[in-house]
Amino acid sequence: MDGERDDVLHAVSSAVLAVTRHLSVREVLQVIVRSAQRLLDARYAALGVPDDEGAFAEFVAEGISEQEWEAIGPAPRQHGLLGAMLREGVPVRLPDIRRDPRFDSWPRAHPVLKDFLGVPIRDGDRVLGIVFLSNKRTPGGFTEADQRLLTMFAAHAAIALTNARLYERSRELALVEERTRMARELHDAVTQKLFSLRLTAQAAASLVTRDPGRALGELERVERLAGEALAELRAVIVELRPAELDRHGLAETLRKHVRLLDRLHPASFSFEEGEVCALGPETEAAVLRIAQEALHNASRHAAAEAVAVRLGCEEGRLVMEVHDDGTGFDTAAVSGHGLGIASMGDRAQALGGSVRVVSEPGRGTLVRLEVPTG
Numbered sequence: 001m002d003g004e005r006d007d008v009l010h011a012v013s014s015a016v017l018a019v020t021r022h023l024s025v026r027e028v029l030q031v032i033v034r035s036a037q038r039l040l041d042a043r044y045a046a047l048g049v050p051d052d053e054g055a056f057a058e059f060v061a062e063g064i065s066e067q068e069w070e071a072i073g074p075a076p077r078q079h080g081l082l083g084a085m086l087r088e089g090v091p092v093r094l095p096d097i098r099r100d101p102r103f104d105s106w107p108r109a110h111p112v113l114k115d116f117l118g119v120p121i122r123d124g125d126r127v128l129g130i131v132f133l134s135n136k137r138t139p140g141g142f143t144e145a146d147q148r149l150l151t152m153f154a155a156h157a158a159i160a161l162t163n164a165r166l167y168e169r170s171r172e173l174a175l176v177e178e179r180t181r182m183a184r185e186l187h188d189a190v191t192q193k194l195f196s197l198r199l200t201a202q203a204a205a206s207l208v209t210r211d212p213g214r215a216l217g218e219l220e221r222v223e224r225l226a227g228e229a230l231a232e233l234r235a236v237i238v239e240l241r242p243a244e245l246d247r248h249g250l251a252e253t254l255r256k257h258v259r260l261l262d263r264l265h266p267a268s269f270s271f272e273e274g275e276v277c278a279l280g281p282e283t284e285a286a287v288l289r290i291a292q293e294a295l296h297n298a299s300r301h302a303a304a305e306a307v308a309v310r311l312g313c314e315e316g317r318l319v320m321e322v323h324d325d326g327t328g329f330d331t332a333a334v335s336g337h338g339l340g341i342a343s344m345g346d347r348a349q350a351l352g353g354s355v356r357v358v359s360e361p362g363r364g365t366l367v368r369l370e371v372p373t374g
Helices: 002-020 025-040 066-072 080-088 144-207 212-239 243-264 281-301 338-350
Strands: 042-050 056-062 092-094 116-123 126-136 268-273 306-314 317-324 354-359 365-372
Touching (some): 025 042, 025 056, 025 126, 025 144, 025 243, 080 092, 080 116, 080 126, 092 144, 126 144, 144 212, 243 268, 243 281, 243 306, 281 306, 281 317, 338 354
Parallel strands (some): 268 306
Antiparallel strands (some): 306 317, 354 365
């Protein structure tokens, strides 16, 4: 039993550390699922968090590729065996899930599951979600000892998930306070500029016929005030952190953006996520902006058939790559401001990182971002 307890504590430590590293709730769910999959050597693992409308607010899985998920379709609803587990809140261990009377059919592209082990993740009497494993790689299926192990793991996972939610809510409250402060600053600074701009324009209009020289001076002041107001607006916009990042984290936000581009453009857009990387809120926002700039270039200028995005960690550094098979260009012939290269470089440099653009005519383009995670 001591050995089992040590295995559980080792597996759950990564989920707990994920919370302390300020990852989103969804990323904590992914860490929990991966830990459970490794702990009991299962081919498939999943975790579902129910909503109040008969579906799942969050559903993450391991062992299924992005392409397979696309073919399977929407996340399951709270019916069949999963619904029964949510209602009853007790562990379920089966030699063959397909023979259970509560089993419902799968979508055509769904992998075939056989042996099954699922346990609730509970906070007191409340079921926060269910974690389940299928197709144990070791012959013989899941054992009673496996069930004890996963139940113990789920108890620790409940703490990690609850803490992640509390942290995310506190971060959202802080974000609301920060946006309220920025709105006040925007109102005070930009409104004053725009008011001055309007008065100056009116003065210029009244002087055009009787004093063209003074009117020209007032128009120059209009131009200056407009530039200052624009600078104020840009400063505020740069500071705003996209709301999607607070709800889903960097990886899922970028995945959804790539999926949207895949639907909107004739080129094929794909997303690959490696090891989960812990980043601060400002770094996440900057990385997302750089990725969006690179994807904008690929979708508008590359004439590519395929665009691939990769996100992961390598030796303590976040690495994000956007690669397309399009027309490419001569990097030596493009100025630093071309294709937003300077903007991407400035954002990366502010984070202590770098952006490298590799391209040749006819050979596509690679944008590689590296940012320290510490």
